[in-house]
Amino acid sequence: MAKLQWTKGLEVGVDDIDNDHRITIDQLNKLSKTLDDHDFITLFLAFADHLRSHFALEEGLMTKHLFFAIDCHTDEHKRVLDEIDGILKQLEAGDTGTARNYVDVEFPEWFMVHRATMDTVTARFLAQAIA
Numbered sequence: 001m002a003k004l005q006w007t008k009g010l011e012v013g014v015d016d017i018d019n020d021h022r023i024t025i026d027q028l029n030k031l032s033k034t035l036d037d038h039d040f041i042t043l044f045l046a047f048a049d050h051l052r053s054h055f056a057l058e059e060g061l062m063t064k065h066l067f068f069a070i071d072c073h074t075d076e077h078k079r080v081l082d083e084i085d086g087i088l089k090q091l092e093a094g095d096t097g098t099a100r101n102y103v104d105v106e107f108p109e110w111f112m113v114h115r116a117t118m119d120t121v122t123a124r125f126l127a128q129a130i131a
C-alpha cells in the first residue's frame with residue numbers, strides 16, 4: 001500500500017504544482033486500496049492521464065520562464081512516461097501485478113525524490129521569476 005500522505009511539508013510553493021502533487025498522492029492511495037482489477041485499471045488510466053498533464057504543466061512553466069535545467073527535468077519526465085507506457089502495455093496483456101507494484105512501491109519512491117529535488121529547484125526558480 002502506498003504510504004504517502006499529503007502534508008504542508010511537501011509543498012514546493014507553486015500552487016498549480018502543489019495541487020497536482022496532492023491529486024497524484026490521492027490517486028496512489030486510491031489505487032493501493034482498490035482490489036478489483038477492473039476498477040484498478042480505470043484508476044490507473046486516470047493516474048497516467050493526470051501525470052501527463054502535470055508534467056506538461058511543469059514543462060510549460062519551465063519554457064515560459066526559461067528555466068536553466070529544463071532539458072534535465074523534461075528528460076526525467078519523459079523517462080517516467082515511457083515506464084508508464086510499458087506498464088499500460090502489460091495491463092493490456094492482463095498483468096496487473098506489475099502496475100500494482102509500481103503504484104505501491106516504485107512510483108512513490110521516485111515521486112518523493114523527484115519532488116524534493118527537480119520539482120523543488122524548479123519551483124524556487126519559478127517563484128523568483130514570477131515575483
Ligand SMILES: [Fe+2]
Nearest residue numbers: 017054058119
Ligand atoms: Fe511534479
Ligand SMILES: [Fe+2]
Nearest residue numbers: 058114118119
Ligand atoms: Fe517534475
